[in-house]
Amino acid sequence: xxxxxxxxxxxxxxxxxxxxxxxxxLAARGREASDPGFAAEVAQWQxxxxxxxxxxDPQTPREEVWQQIERELGQSGDAxxxxxxxxxxxxxxxxxxxxxxxxxxxxxxxxxxxxxxxPPAGQQAPLAASIPIGDTQLRLAVTYLPDRRELLVSASGxxxxxxxxHELWLVPQTEGTPLLSLGVIAPGEERRLQLDEVVAQEFxxxxxxxxxxxxxxxxxxxxxxxxVVAEGRMQII
Amino acid sequence: MTPASKEAxxxxxxxxxxxxxxxxxxxxxxxxxxxxxxxxxxLRILKDExxxxxxxQDVYINLWRRADRYDPERASPISWLATFARNxxxxxxxxxxxxxxxxxxxxxxxxxxxxxxxxSMMIDAEREARVHVCxxxxxxxxxxxxxxxxxxxxxxxxxxxxxxxxLGTMKSWVRRGLxxxxxxxxxxx
Numbered sequence: 321x322x323x324x325x326x327x328x329x330x331x332x333x334x335x336x337x338x339x340x341x342x343x344x345x346l347a348a349r350g351r352e353a354s355d356p357g358f359a360a361e362v363a364q365w366q367x368x369x370x371x372x373x374x375x376x377d378p379q380t381p382r383e384e385v386w387q388q389i390e391r392e393l394g395q396s397g398d399a400x401x402x403x404x405x406x407x408x409x410x411x412x413x414x415x416x417x418x419x420x421x422x423x424x425x426x427x428x429x430x431x432x433x434x435x436x437x438x439p440p441a442g443q444q445a446p447l448a449a450s451i452p453i454g455d456t457q458l459r460l461a462v463t464y465l466p467d468r469r470e471l472l473v474s475a476s477g478x479x480x481x482x483x484x485x486h487e488l489w490l491v492p493q494t495e496g497t498p499l500l501s502l503g504v505i506a507p508g509e510e511r512r513l514q515l516d517e518v519v520a521q522e523f524x525x526x527x528x529x530x531x532x533x534x535x536x537x538x539x540x541x542x543x544x545x546x547x548v549v550a551e552g553r554m555q556i557i
Numbered sequence: 558m559t560p561a562s563k564e565a566x567x568x569x570x571x572x573x574x575x576x577x578x579x580x581x582x583x584x585x586x587x588x589x590x591x592x593x594x595x596x597x598x599x600l601r602i603l604k605d606e607x608x609x610x611x612x613x614q615d616v617y618i619n620l621w622r623r624a625d626r627y628d629p630e631r632a633s634p635i636s637w638l639a640t641f642a643r644n645x646x647x648x649x650x651x652x653x654x655x656x657x658x659x660x661x662x663x664x665x666x667x668x669x670x671x672x673x674x675x676x677s678m679m680i681d682a683e684r685e686a687r688v689h690v691c692x693x694x695x696x697x698x699x700x701x702x703x704x705x706x707x708x709x710x711x712x713x714x715x716x717x718x719x720x721x722x723x724l725g726t727m728k729s730w731v732r733r734g735l736x737x738x739x740x741x742x743x744x745x746x
Contacts, residue, residue, distance in 0.1 A: 339706050367636060371689070379597040452652075
């Protein structure tokens with residue numbers, strides 16, 4: 321049977337079961353993140369299969385497991401701000417219209433009213449994110465040095481497939497601002513970017529990053545962004 | 558096994574809602590009600606008590622951090638949590654964190670205490686029968702492959718290798734099986 325011809329409902333079942341690996345798994349994850357119809361198929365298959373889990377005998381975990389969870393959550397100082405993250409992510413439609421696309425392309429000319437600009441105070445500690453790539457053990461390492469307004473993007477270990485590029489996006493802190501492109505990933509390389517101040521201001525502890533799959537060269541100005549294949553969050557290091 | 562009482566399920570649903578507003582106490586309530594079921598699932602897939610404990614921890618920490626992913630209108634909370642736990646456990650298999658074959662299923666299972674509260678069993682009886690009936694109607698090859706994928710978290714390539722059949726053959730068995738399974742399930746949906 322030809323892989324290309326797999327109907328969506330069966331692909332959704334294969335993905336829900338965990339039969340896929342490699343590029344196919346990555347592609348299905350991307351579809352799930354970007355295509356609500358496909359995501360609904362996956363959810364439906366998960367619901368269909370879930371009663372099978374009732375045949376597994378429950379096992380009481382050791383009390384230490386709960387204590388460890390409490391310790392972990394206590395240390396990282398989690399708060400409602402993180403809980404709201406995925407709600408915000410959903411609200412951020414990746415720039416579709418020409419105006420939004422132009423705004424993304426011309427990052428340096430985005431105009432923010434002064435009241436919207438978050439104060440830079442307290443954000444001088446370096447931020448870092450480690451973004452897992454699909455089911456591989458590879459990670460995209462992103463580090464931001466606020467005092468130098470420099471972004472380091474390390475894609476060592478990643479290889480180009482010759483068909484796609486991957487583009488990195490920052491979900492801005494300022495509501496109503498389109499996603500900001502941080503450029504196309506250079507597989508196997510470590511890149512150092514000098515950020516425009518307007519982009520730099522949008523970096524904060526907890527800022528979300530998205531990785532989308534695009535045609536070679538990155539998202540065309542007149543097209544919607546490709547599927548989200550990975551995501552991560554900047555944290556103070 | 559006992560079906561979940563409606564009361565237990567409503568209580569869990571309410572706790573999930575409180576969790577989404579950032580209430581930490583709700584997490585412990587959810588943990589007490591569901592951790593035995595979820596730990597059983599992690600243990601079944603990972604076959605290693607330490608790995609299953611790590612996976613379980615990961616499940617509840619992620620639940621707390623991304624509590625708004627659960628939509629109470631769309632799924633029963635326990636089914637959703639069980640699926641979430643299974644998927645996290647399978648993810649762990651995929652990233653190769655598990656020491657493969659370190660402990661057999663028979664050895665791993667009795668390590669933990671198997672006497673959870675009736676509440677924590679939380680079974681969705683009304684939907685239980687259908688998928689079982691439909692799976693039983695499949696031919697043996699696709700049925701066993703689908704069960705192995707689901708319960709052992711194994712990929713096409715791994716199942717094909719175990720069975721000693723070409724990958725293409727395994728894929729067509731499973732795809733035909735899934736198509737039949739879907740048709741059968743839809744008659745009951």
